[in-house]
Amino acid sequence: MCNTCLIENVKADMVSRRSLFTGAAAMGLASVAAGVTTARPALAQSSGKVVDLTHAYDGSFPTFDGKPGIIFDPEVPYTPGGYQLWKLTIYEHTGTHIDAPLHFTEAGTSVDALPVESLMCPLCIIDIKSRAAEDPNAMVLPEDIEAWVSANGEIPAGALVAMNSGWSPKVGEAAFRNTPDGKLAFPGFSKEATDALAERNVAAIAVDTLSLDPGNSADFAVHYSWLPGGRYGIENIANLDALPAKGATIFVGAPKHKGGTGGPARVMAVV
Numbered sequence: 001m002c003n004t005c006l007i008e009n010v011k012a013d014m015v016s017r018r019s020l021f022t023g024a025a026a027m028g029l030a031s032v033a034a035g036v037t038t039a040r041p042a043l044a045q046s047s048g049k050v051v052d053l054t055h056a057y058d059g060s061f062p063t064f065d066g067k068p069g070i071i072f073d074p075e076v077p078y079t080p081g082g083y084q085l086w087k088l089t090i091y092e093h094t095g096t097h098i099d100a101p102l103h104f105t106e107a108g109t110s111v112d113a114l115p116v117e118s119l120m121c122p123l124c125i126i127d128i129k130s131r132a133a134e135d136p137n138a139m140v141l142p143e144d145i146e147a148w149v150s151a152n153g154e155i156p157a158g159a160l161v162a163m164n165s166g167w168s169p170k171v172g173e174a175a176f177r178n179t180p181d182g183k184l185a186f187p188g189f190s191k192e193a194t195d196a197l198a199e200r201n202v203a204a205i206a207v208d209t210l211s212l213d214p215g216n217s218a219d220f221a222v223h224y225s226w227l228p229g230g231r232y233g234i235e236n237i238a239n240l241d242a243l244p245a246k247g248a249t250i251f252v253g254a255p256k257h258k259g260g261t262g263g264p265a266r267v268m269a270v271v
């Protein structure tokens with residue numbers, strides 16, 4: 001989720017919540033650190049199969065605010081015997097990308113400072129495709145987490161929990177972002193579900209849509225609670241259908257620009 005106008009609109013709200021979240025962020029960070037250093041499970045054995053969970057993107061890739069997320073300028077055109085390179089202007093929250101805690105808090109962890117243990121972790125996939133087919137603003141609910149645990153066992157501390165809503169294949173269609181009348185519409189997590197994941201010391205969440213919150217969210221409750229808690233998110237993840245509900249290990253190739261609020265990431269999994 002990445003809309004400059006939105007950020008301006010909610011700035012006052014952020015200020016009013018800041019004192020509340022300063023403590024929450026500190027607590028969350030401490031618990032995440034504990035989760036990845038003391039309670040971290042051994043990573044699964046791999047068959048060697050690697051799945052790319054990243055969309056290729058250019059200026060036509062859908063964005064939350066509808067503006068191009070990346071602009072290419074041919075800084076050095078190729079000449080025989082020479083070389084070539086692009087100058088890129090990239091908005092951080094473009095393509096398959098990471099939301100660092102700093103995205104929704106004034107003093108949260110920036111993308112370069114995320115502990116590497118949280119960027120390589122067990123992957124748990126919650127499938128809500130059937131519900132999302134009926135409701136474009138469907139949410140991952142606490143019941144979905146309970147059903148996943150009943151079927152697959154407990155979610156390991158330090159895991160990344162991904163929503164598979166079936167949205168990824170729509171990326172070339174307007175329906176990836178909005179309804180025909182232009183209203184944002186796509187699935188996301190409910191705050192009740194991410195609160196339950198925070199209690200389980202989960203390191204990160206991922207969505208195959210443009211935002212951690214569903215498209216019709218008016219309050220961005222997940223962004224405002226999950227990220228300030230010292231955890232991160234991934235938006236526009238791809239190819240989750242190629243992986244089992246559990247047993248894969250995800251690698252999040254997050255960018256490392258200092259003080260970044262997030263950025264395009266190469267995300268892969270081995271299974």
Ligand SMILES: [Zn+2]
Nearest residue numbers: 001002093099
């Ligand atoms: Zn984002």
